[in-house]
Amino acid sequence: MKISVYDILGSQNASLHDDGLALYCVVKENFEMHTNEEVNIDFSQIKRCSTLFLNASFGKLLADFGEEVVKKYIHPASYEQILNFMGKYNDMWDNFANKTNYQAYRDEAFA
């Protein structure tokens, strides 16, 4: 199954929290209807993507379905034109996976 980010947002910028939530809702709904079917989240036509967007979309999917399921079934695709995409995506994932390990560093940052 392919889900187009551009079709959901109607914009080339995937930057805001509610944009991320809109993607999250569509993916979650489709994935729950078609369990165990691979979902490719298509970023073609998207020019910019923010960490805020990734946390609101993939971050929430990770929280709902867990690392193993997301890794196996839900993948970003056609993002090569987006500057820093993979770096931000990996950071989002790393922060989620190491939530407990990094707690002290987060506390330090917020102090």
Next chain:
Amino acid sequence: MNIFNLHNQSSPKENTAYIFDSNIWLPILGIDSELLSDHYKIFFSKVFKTDGAIILICPIQLSEILNRLLRYYARVAYDKKYKHLTGNKPDANGFYKDEYRSSSDFRAKYAEIMDDIDQYSTHIKICDVALMSLETLTSFESQSLDFNDHYLFLLAKEHDAVIITHDGDFHDLSVQVGTCNLKLYKKHTDSIKPKLK
């Protein structure tokens, strides 16, 4: 002073300037805190859809945000490289200065953060406190503020901006403050209750 509750007033006003406290910028730029409500991120997003609404940032705040984020990523990098090693190894501060700042990871993280901020630049105005004197900079209107908080207050006052914060110390100030922090909001509502003799 006027503190409003973002749970009730969840939309920015047209033609209004907002200053997001650094602790709100951190989750926007990637370091999330479970204690902070999604309301702040939603409010931030709504600014971009509100006519004439803008976000003010001063250089000192930009510096604070960048330093906190990069220090966080440095701690993560330190863990990955040294946590499981024994013997002679640098401490985390030494690692930041001597290794991390010249690393490719530092440059990549810096580029990611700046790319995020740049995506919001259509609605960001870089500005500063113009009316500076040692006295205004160091005479805190509320004793609970630290220097950077006080600086944000001066910026808000001068530019007639609204501060969006979760920090409970932003009370008793002569600027508007929006928050989801119910303790801060309650301090305000308690202060305006008529006193019974």
